Amino acid sequence: MYKVLARKYRPSKLSEVIGQPVATTILKNAIETEKLHHAILLAGPMGTGKTSLARIIAKSLNCQNGPTTEPCGECEACKAIALGKDVDVIEIDGASNRKIENARNIIESVKYPPLKRRFKVYIIDEIHMFTLEAFNAMLKTIEEPPEYVKFIFATTAIEKIPETILSRCQILTLNRIPKNEIEKKLKYIASQENIKIDNEAIELISYASTGSLRVAEGFLDRCIAFKPTDTITKEDVSVVVGIPTKDVVNSYVEFIIQNKAKEALDIIKNLNTISSNLQTFTKQVIENIIEKDLSKTQKTALINIYYNALKDIKQKIEPTDALIVATHKAIATNDLESIDIIIEKLSKTNSNVSTDLSKTQTETLQPIKTEEKPPIQNRQYGSNTEEKEFSEEEPSKIDIILKTFGGKIVNIEKLKK
Secondary structure, eight states, rough: OOOOOHHOOOOGGGGGSSSOOOHHHHHHHHHHHHHSEEEEEEESSSTSSOOOOOOOOHHHHHHHHOOOOOOOOOOOHHHHHTTHHHHEEEEEEEESSSHHHHHHHHHHHTTTTOOOSOOOOEETTGGGGSSSHHHHHHHHHSSSSOOOEEEEEEEEEEGGHHHHHHTTSSEOOOOOHHHHHHHHHHHHHHHHHHHOBBBBHHHHHHHHTTTTHHHHHHHHHHHHHSSSSSOOOOHHHHHHOOOHHHHHHHHHHHHHHTTHHHHHHHHHHHHHHHOOOOOOHHHHHHHHHHSOOOHHHHHHHHHHHHHHHHHHHTTTOOOOHHHHHHHHHHHHGGGGGOHHHHHHHOOOOOOOOHHHHHHHHHHHSOOEEEEEEEOOOOOOOOOSSSSOOOOOOOOOHHHHHHHTTTTOOOHHHHHHO
């Protein structure tokens, strides 16, 4: 019967665990000095080795040569634990056994010593799925279990576990596995299985796995089924996994920089047609832009555009629409000017304005020439009337306006002009 690669190549000892140097070092030293904590919490993303480490701890404690950091894998205990059939190593799924009744069953079974092994080990996966009542019921047992009991918890969401539980556990955080470590493991598996696969194909699988070895091994399984005899290429991986190749991503970014909107949009439409993962494609575009030799202004603008597109896709907006909008925005960044050029233009504009203002002030300060008004002739009245000689100025526009409007407020300054 065929066994999937993730199960077939599961690590069986601490030295075989990849990408977790801190956690493995702590466990190795604790086992060698017989100072292993009675409650260990393994926290980390999926596929980083939490369940594998839990089983390795159980083997190390119960191997006939143990406690040891290198369990033999041949004794009855090691074989039974590897198969998940050992009576004293109880594996519990926290998602389906989350109620207080399940917690009470665990508390009750803890009272009985192991039947065959040195230690009775409880491996509880996805412990964050427990109800609050179940957690509270377990508090005393986790804090002070019998000497023959070890609890090993695994979770992908440590933030959902109450502080009262966390304070009673030794927490080991597992990180995403580096790409180069995953690539080495995949090459080893390919050589053991006599699989022909290009290095670029392995790199693309490693990138698509996002630091999860189990996911990478699953992708390799699919590629082997897609091409069981011929050499697996990066194009094959792209089709099977749904991840665009580096060449496609680079071509898209180049079309953006060269103002070729139609060609860039054609790439997006083609990726959508073959059901590629456009969220991953957007991440690849951001990484490609960061590596490009562009001006700071354009690079920053492009990163912001595609980062916002990535957020939109994560918020369940149609990925194709989000990327089409982002493409048009990205094309527009080719017309952006750098900050230095804008500042230089503003400086020149301010300089011209200052020069014009100085000229205007100079003209304003020059004396205004006024025309001399002709003298007013004396007016004579009839012989019966007494002659009066007077000199009177002609009424100004302001006086006329005030008289006409009955003293109402008007914009006199405009009338002066």
